[in-house]
Amino acid sequence: MNATPLPPRPASLDDPLYYLHNFRSALRWIEACYVDLFDDDERDFLTRFDTLPEPAQALWVRMVMRKGDTFRDDRLGYAEIGMPATAVAPLIERGWVQNDPPLSVSALWLLLTKAEIGRHLNGLLRDHGLTRGARKADMLEVLAEADLGEYPLTVWCPEIPFNVVRMTRMALCERLRLMFFGNLHQDWSEFVLADLGVRRFERVPLSPASRAFQRREDIHTYAHLHACRERLEAGESIADILHDVPPADDNPWLENRRGKLLFLLARAREREGELAAAEALYAQSVHPGARGRRLRMLERQACHAEALELANAAAAAPESESERQQLDRLLPRLHRRLALAPPSVTEEPVPARLEMTLPRTASVERAVVEHLSCESMPVYYVENALINALFGLLCWEAVFAPLAGAFFHPFQRAPADLLRPEFASRRETLFARCLARLEVPEGEHGYRAVIRRTYHAKHGLESAFVQWEALDESLLEMALACLPAAHLRLWFERLLRDVRANRAGMPDLIQFRPEQGDYRMIEVKGPGDRLQDNQRRWLAFCARHGMPLDVCHVTWAS
DNA sequence: ACCACACACGCAACC
DNA sequence: GGCCAAAATG
DNA sequence: GGTTGCGTGTGTCATTTTGGC
Ligand SMILES: [Mn+2]
Ligand SMILES: [Mn+2]
Numbered sequence: 001m002n003a004t005p006l007p008p009r010p011a012s013l014d015d016p017l018y019y020l021h022n023f024r025s026a027l028r029w030i031e032a033c034y035v036d037l038f039d040d041d042e043r044d045f046l047t048r049f050d051t052l053p054e055p056a057q058a059l060w061v062r063m064v065m066r067k068g069d070t071f072r073d074d075r076l077g078y079a080e081i082g083m084p085a086t087a088v089a090p091l092i093e094r095g096w097v098q099n100d101p102p103l104s105v106s107a108l109w110l111l112l113t114k115a116e117i118g119r120h121l122n123g124l125l126r127d128h129g130l131t132r133g134a135r136k137a138d139m140l141e142v143l144a145e146a147d148l149g150e151y152p153l154t155v156w157c158p159e160i161p162f163n164v165v166r167m168t169r170m171a172l173c174e175r176l177r178l179m180f181f182g183n184l185h186q187d188w189s190e191f192v193l194a195d196l197g198v199r200r201f202e203r204v205p206l207s208p209a210s211r212a213f214q215r216r217e218d219i220h221t222y223a224h225l226h227a228c229r230e231r232l233e234a235g236e237s238i239a240d241i242l243h244d245v246p247p248a249d250d251n252p253w254l255e256n257r258r259g260k261l262l263f264l265l266a267r268a269r270e271r272e273g274e275l276a277a278a279e280a281l282y283a284q285s286v287h288p289g290a291r292g293r294r295l296r297m298l299e300r301q302a303c304h305a306e307a308l309e310l311a312n313a314a315a316a317a318p319e320s321e322s323e324r325q326q327l328d329r330l331l332p333r334l335h336r337r338l339a340l341a342p343p344s345v346t347e348e349p350v351p352a353r354l355e356m357t358l359p360r361t362a363s364v365e366r367a368v369v370e371h372l373s374c375e376s377m378p379v380y381y382v383e384n385a386l387i388n389a390l391f392g393l394l395c396w397e398a399v400f401a402p403l404a405g406a407f408f409h410p411f412q413r414a415p416a417d418l419l420r421p422e423f424a425s426r427r428e429t430l431f432a433r434c435l436a437r438l439e440v441p442e443g444e445h446g447y448r449a450v451i452r453r454t455y456h457a458k459h460g461l462e463s464a465f466v467q468w469e470a471l472d473e474s475l476l477e478m479a480l481a482c483l484p485a486a487h488l489r490l491w492f493e494r495l496l497r498d499v500r501a502n503r504a505g506m507p508d509l510i511q512f513r514p515e516q517g518d519y520r521m522i523e524v525k526g527p528g529d530r531l532q533d534n535q536r537r538w539l540a541f542c543a544r545h546g547m548p549l550d551v552c553h554v555t556w557a558s
Numbered sequence: 559a560c561c562a563c564a565c566a567c568g569c570a571a572c573c
Numbered sequence: 574g575g576c577c578a579a580a581a582t583g
Numbered sequence: 584g585g586t587t588g589c590g591t592g593t594g595t596c597a598t599t600t601t602g603g604c
Contacts, residue, residue: 013583018583019583065581066580066581067579067580067581113601113602113603114602114603114604115602135603135604136602136603136604137603182559182560183559183560184560185559185560185561185562186559186560189582189583192582192583193583193596195583196583196596196597197596198583198596198597199596222560226560229560229561233561257560260560296588329586329587329588333587364566383564383565384564412559413559414559415559416559417559418559419559464559500563503564504563504564504565505564508565525566526566526567528566528567528568529566529567530566530586530587532564532565532566534564
């Protein structure tokens, strides 16, 4: 057993084989993390990849990073690799690449240009009543109907002057990517992007023990759920997909992902008008909002008594404030339908209202900034960016603390459990220590100094809480001068109570009065716009704690 | 941080 | 040849 | 007139190359 490798870092772009070095360092890291979970196929691939000639390795990585699994060799010309036919030979010998694979018409249509189709498949077109003038996509539509089967390119068009190859280890490669990133939306281009400085990441200490998956079956469950989602997106029938949805999982992370899939399937049924089927699916989903949708399904099916029973149960233990708001609207409707006395509903505060008429511009928010901003009372268009960033800066170490399972690759802008309910509790003492600095206004351990220091030390590093483009130094200084520490504490504690729900909904604008040392927030509403649920929650919160917030209604000057 | 949120906008239904 | 979207590139 | 639900459009490195129309 070799020593544990260093966590992967992007290779220098000076080397034309930089992508191969990146891939190999990722493979070494995957191996260090997952030896005990590999199956034979993965073990075999990992050990034998290194024994391939370098051009074969490089070509493999080039193909992995390109779209699809099937390529024509005249489009695989890379200066640093040399002759594709030579480079691919060892891969074919191992069976990792198939030479001249059978191609469906649709695969064929992806590989050939329209001109080549006209030149080499004229007979096929004629047999199906098509002419060369037809659009490429229309031709394919007609031919796909005909169910022509799969043949190698050498059978479809023997005269064509190039060769086609197909990777046969795509599923394995996807699995390796999944193990490395813990998700399937990031890919190996992250390395280049990081190296180019397009994205820069905090360097959290990583150890092989902190890996994305702890159990073999979890990797498969993840991949399987993902495949179901792709089938849904591809338009496959819901019933067919449902047949393959796995049962409830004891891993809460995966059960959430399963809940999201069921939620999406339910919504698809809903849009098909199958409300009863949708309701049954929503009932199985643990996704936030599933119960709310289920209630709507019951209401729309006029099952008012049943809906009321479930709504009362929900009101007794709402999953979130957002559900509470939904119930406040639903319950009166149900009571009316059932001829019951109107239910008691939580009272919402009436926000301070501002009206103005402005010359028409592209952005209402910007128009209001122009109108209100002046030297002594500057206005900034910040939405969620300011308060989230102040939180992210004050609590940087807590957010990027290397807890078990939180960080496992070098391209994360947040810990893996950011949106899980236990995010704050797992870091309770860390966050308490960060927030305690709010009690210290001045000095090098005070919150202002810490935020300024972090701003400079971490500037440009990706964080889920900090959008650097939205936070220049003048805005930061205004905020530190005019926002009371007590308000910051209340905002940050609220954010920590439910990151997913509370990181959005903050007002468009903030105006500072440095001479008075105070501020106000302004939510702008153009003609036809209205407050969203999360904005109303923010508004209620501010009203409760005496934080100044106006809603500014704009009409256009004609 | 799971092609997604996080915004504004616009239509239709309802009282 | 111009316009556009998708794919490839570092 | 107001309210409410629900579907929609916009955006993600920047630049070059490719292919369809
Ligand atoms: Mn806004
Ligand atoms: Mn607004």
